[in-house]
Amino acid sequence: MFKRYLPYIAALVTVTMWASAYPFARYALSVYTPRGLILARFLVATATLLVVNIIASKGKPRLPDRVDVPWFIMSGFLGIFVYTWLFHEGLERVDAGVASFIMAFNPVIVMVLSVLVLKEPIRRRGVIGFVISMAGLVLVTLTQAEGFEINPGVFFLFIAACVIATYPILQRRLLRKYSPIQTASYCIAAGTAFMIAFAGDTIDGLLASNLGVHLMVLYLGAFPAALGFFLWGYALSKIDNTLRITNFLYLMPFIASLSAFVVLGEVITLMELLGGTIIILGMLVANGRARRSA
Secondary structure, three states, X not given: OHHHHHHHHHHHHHHHHHHHHHHHHHHHOOOOOHHHHHHHHHHHHHHHHHHHHHHHOOOOOOOOOHHHHHHHHHHHHHHHHHHHHHHHHHHHHOOHHHHHHHHOOHHHHHHHHHHHOOOOOOOHHHHHXXXXXXXXXXXXXXXXXXXXXXXXXXXXXXXXXXXXXXXXXXXXXXXXXXXXXXXXXXXXXXXXXXXXXXXXHHXXXXXXXXXXXXXXXXXXXXXXXXXHHHHHHHHHHHOOOHHHHHHXXXXXXXXXXXXXXXXXXXXXXXXXXXXXXXXXXXXXXHHHHHHHHO
């Protein structure tokens, strides 16, 4: 009976770790550049997952078949490299709590991609929910405006939310053939390979960091990145309906806002909270019928 709920527990643990990454990464960005931090994080993540993969396979890890290599590269490029870079660029400019509300738009994008790529039928509730969430996103965006200038970090984060929505779609194909640990290992290794060009920024950040920042980078790499992507893949591999897993992302803004308050002392304004609540309301409306018909 308990085993039945393991994928949902894995998704909940993943979302909690990903939410904790917002304040910790923002703190580390006081020393690192966004490019330097993502390479530092994912070098740790790659090493962690490859070691676990070797141990789990008793020293004989299964390598990707040649036909699947492009899928691993595409998943790593979009879901790891492009997403993480955009996310950190946005997080450098936007408070951690506000960033989490913008990223909460992700399940709506997943729903749209499920319609376009997986050919799931589009529903009226989905369209209404999309419009409601867009209104909330606009409100959050306006809270980040100074005069007539919109904070560019908002756009970085919105594009990041769109890009990471491709990850579970791509993962579906790989998880039919490979285990969650193999999928996470090779996707993250592929994404990290694209980050090597940022080695100079990483070395500068490493030399300028104190022990506290070093520990944060190790945590960000080993837990939200390595363990998080592994558990997310495990949850996706056990549950056929993608939205049942991505719906856990609804919890992220509130966990991230609480973490940002505790770690950084950030306080969410009433307008930011209202905009974030509207985004989540839109997602609940959009996915309501999908949950009942699954």
